[in-house]
Amino acid sequence: DISALGHRELDQHRELRDLVRLAAWEMPLLSTLQKPFTPPQRAQTPLRWRYTTYMGEQHPAQAKVVVEFRPKDLVELNEKQREKLLKLVGSRWDPLRGVVRMSSEGFETQAQNKRYLGDVIASLIAEATDPNADSFEDIPLDTRHVKRKPQYPFPPHWLLTEARKKELEGLRREQLLEEGGKVEKNLLVSGEAAIEE
Template identity: 70%
Template sequence: MATPFKRLCVRAARSHPPSLRPFSSSPTPLAKPPSTNAANPSLTPFPAEEPVLDPVYEDDDISSLGHAELDQHRELREMVRIAAWEMPALTALHKRFKAPDRRQLPLRWRYTTYMGESHPAARKVVVEFRPQDLPELDAQQKAKLLKLAGPRWNPRTGVVKMSCESFETQAQNKRFLGDTIEKLVAEARDTEGDSFADVPLDTRHVKAAARPRFPTEWLLTVERKAELEALRRGQVLEEGRKVEGGLLVSGVGAIERERRVEAKRVEEPIMAAAKTPVSGGKMGRKEMGQLRVRR
């Protein structure tokens, strides 16, 4: 099919000479948009488009990095201005710190955070309190509270420690601990029903760890120091007598003597071979390495 198409192209080129086929590099002008007139009012005119010209860059501005530096400089100046003019005015609101009373705030809460990272242990809440800091309980009620707390009470520190991580958020776990403490205190106040007076306080959950103590026999007293000094002085005198009598064995001297014996043992075969007479003639020159090899 390519051959008939080629023939048609050749015929078209011959029928239209180059003088009648103008070529131009300029684009073909677009048709003008129709305009409204009285004859055809249904035609809508195109909106007039104004040419958008790029603003001329006159080299009177700085880069974006420079603007960032200026913003940082402005922020620092604002902070210095606040420190110089507004911070001194806060001295009028100064109050002396007063440590809170444990009787007013008996509960001590502890939370765990991982600085924005999600972790299963972040929901755990721990609360500690001392039964002695609860003024609304008497001695009998405090004893009942300790028996109800069970192994959560440490008799060494006198602190009841409880924790919860059963719920998804810290607020839920804290609310659960607060409700549990309220129920515990309410049950401890009820001494008419059952005061637990016949139940002994169980402290088997606390096991005393044996701490090694320094033996008193090892302490350096004045008499012991004098005895050790006399013993060291006697050892020094005895060593001096051995050195003078030649009875003290020196390790360095023994090593040097052994090295001399070993060096002498190695040198003897070499000297014996050097003293052996060399045979004369061709065999003698061969043994001395003086025989020239002929090619």
């Protein structure tokens, strides 16, 4: 009989042969089931979920779930209901990108946080579509939380034209000549000369 290590080696060899046999005989049969890929449309999947993983390590931020959606992709809402939804979400609405972004990390697992966010979004949509609730038409949409970055025009005198390139090259050449003259007059200490001495 052979040792336990030899039996383990034979088991690995048998498993590898089973996988090769499967790849040779069973995998080609799967090609009959293939379908062309059509990407999902935004109206079908308006919610985009983002998770954070740390590759098997435990981390406090691992349970955080972020959801983003565009209110215009929620086809069941009309324009007034959509505006009410934006007023309800408040500062989670980014008018520059047109996206509502919400996150949750209050529960221990990602599944619980995702379920919570799904429930919050469902309750927001239910409140926005409720005909008996206040419509908030008298309240303007608040966008004070959005800080627009100023867009500064590029100064035209900073552009490198041919004349400017020649001018800069002349200035560099003058500086090199001036520095070389100072080295010759021993006004500047040459590092190479100091090392050689």
